Amino acid sequence: MARKGDVVINIEKCKGCEVCLSACPEQVLALSNEVNAKGYHYAVKVNSNCIGCANCAVVCPDAVITVYREKPARKK
Amino acid sequence: MSESNIINPENLVYDKTSVMTDRVLHYCPGCGHGTAHRMLAEAIDDLGIQGDTIGVAPVGCSVLAYYYFDVDMQQAAHGRAPAVATGIKRTMPEKYVFTYQGDGDLAAIGTAETIHACNRGENILIVFINNGIYGMTGGQMAPTTLEGMKSSTSPRGRDIQSMGNPLKITELVAQLPGTYYVTRHSVQKPANARKAKRALKKALEYQKENKGTCLVEIVANCPSGWKMTPAQSNQWMEENMFPFYPLGDIKVPSE
Numbered sequence: 001m002a003r004k005g006d007v008v009i010n011i012e013k014c015k016g017c018e019v020c021l022s023a024c025p026e027q028v029l030a031l032s033n034e035v036n037a038k039g040y041h042y043a044v045k046v047n048s049n050c051i052g053c054a055n056c057a058v059v060c061p062d063a064v065i066t067v068y069r070e071k072p073a074r075k076k
Numbered sequence: 077m078s079e080s081n082i083i084n085p086e087n088l089v090y091d092k093t094s095v096m097t098d099r100v101l102h103y104c105p106g107c108g109h110g111t112a113h114r115m116l117a118e119a120i121d122d123l124g125i126q127g128d129t130i131g132v133a134p135v136g137c138s139v140l141a142y143y144y145f146d147v148d149m150q151q152a153a154h155g156r157a158p159a160v161a162t163g164i165k166r167t168m169p170e171k172y173v174f175t176y177q178g179d180g181d182l183a184a185i186g187t188a189e190t191i192h193a194c195n196r197g198e199n200i201l202i203v204f205i206n207n208g209i210y211g212m213t214g215g216q217m218a219p220t221t222l223e224g225m226k227s228s229t230s231p232r233g234r235d236i237q238s239m240g241n242p243l244k245i246t247e248l249v250a251q252l253p254g255t256y257y258v259t260r261h262s263v264q265k266p267a268n269a270r271k272a273k274r275a276l277k278k279a280l281e282y283q284k285e286n287k288g289t290c291l292v293e294i295v296a297n298c299p300s301g302w303k304m305t306p307a308q309s310n311q312w313m314e315e316n317m318f319p320f321y322p323l324g325d326i327k328v329p330s331e
């Protein structure tokens with residue numbers, strides 16, 4: 001099974017460009033209904049299928065996303 | 077979605093490189109400049125040369141690049157970045173010197189500086205952001221504007237007969253004996269961005285060997301100038317820019 005990952009989205013920096021959305025192989029990301037202080041709809045997680053591939057963070061022009069991935073399970 | 081226990085420093089796999097400052101970028105939403113900056117910054121970070129790198133910012137949307145790269149930076153008059161970089165590199169040959177320039181800067185007003193720096197084989201890295209338009213000033217036609225492409229000064233599309241041909245300056249400088257490594261990339265998709273970073277890293281490594289000018293073109297979107305959403309602009313770029321400006325190596329060192 002793929003390792004599980006998670007992302008932290010710095011919503012105040014997000015410009016709602018949606019570039020990360022199509023980069024995600026697991027459809028984890030969508031835009032919020034609310035807007036941030038600058039008036040942008042920001043990226044949010046909509047499921048917990050993240051695999052920590054970092055695709056979203058790599059293409060985000062504004063470096064909004066930080067990615068975490070659990071360590072491989074240790075062999076007994 | 078709630079925060080999971082996966083989020084802890086031990087599991088960190090991707091964070092903004094410290095070669096970029098924490099300033100909020102002034103670029104439009106979805107603009108390729110931001111990702112291009114970060115790929116270059118990551119290349120500098122990976123090579124551990126942050127303290128030995130000097131960048132030259134252009135005139136254009138990326139005029140403020142010196143706010144974003146946490147390395148020594150100089151800003152040059154429009155198109156003159158390769159000349160300024162020449163001076164910096166010649167006085168401090170041990171430093172890694174790059175320019176970061178748009179297509180209006182590099183391929184219009186700066187054509188002479190670009191060609192002569194490349195022909196002299198200055199040991200600098202030229203990062204060339206080609207979005208086919210003058211972004212900063214309101215989307216005017218650039219030498220790189222495609223045939224039929226609309227801009228604020230070619231509202232019915234570029235007409236070759238009256239406006240001339242789009243200029244492939246990257247292919248042009250690849251012909252010059254002074255260039256060592258010339259390649260074209262993009263940053264709109266994860267695989268493209270990662271490849272662009274590898275190319276930038278390679279180009280910086282070559283600088284150590286004093287082999288000549290390296291030029292890395294990044295074909296980029298300008299959603300505001302093209303009057304498209306970021307997603308539309310990336311698709312338009314893939315369908316229209318890439319056929320004319322094909323991605324890949326144009327000149328590689330014959331080792």
Ligand SMILES: Cc1ncc(C[n+]2csc(CCOP(=O)(O)OP(=O)(O)O)c2C)c(N)n1
Nearest residue numbers: 135136137154178179180181209210211212
């Ligand atoms: C000597 C001079 N001429 C003209 C200008 C106006 N000007 C500012 S930016 C620019 C074009 C920038 O376009 P490009 O290099 O493609 O960069 P982009 O904004 O698209 O990133 C021009 C013509 C200037 N600042 N200085």
Ligand code: SF4
Nearest residue numbers: 024050051053054056
């Ligand atoms: S890290 Fe990968 S799987 Fe997780 S949200 Fe980003 S793109 Fe999707």
Ligand code: SF4
Nearest residue numbers: 014015017018020060
């Ligand atoms: S790519 Fe970055 S700025 Fe654009 S919507 Fe996603 S997180 Fe926000």
Ligand code: SF4
Nearest residue numbers: 104107137211298299
């Ligand atoms: S005008 Fe174009 S190149 Fe300039 S920041 Fe906006 S999208 Fe980017």
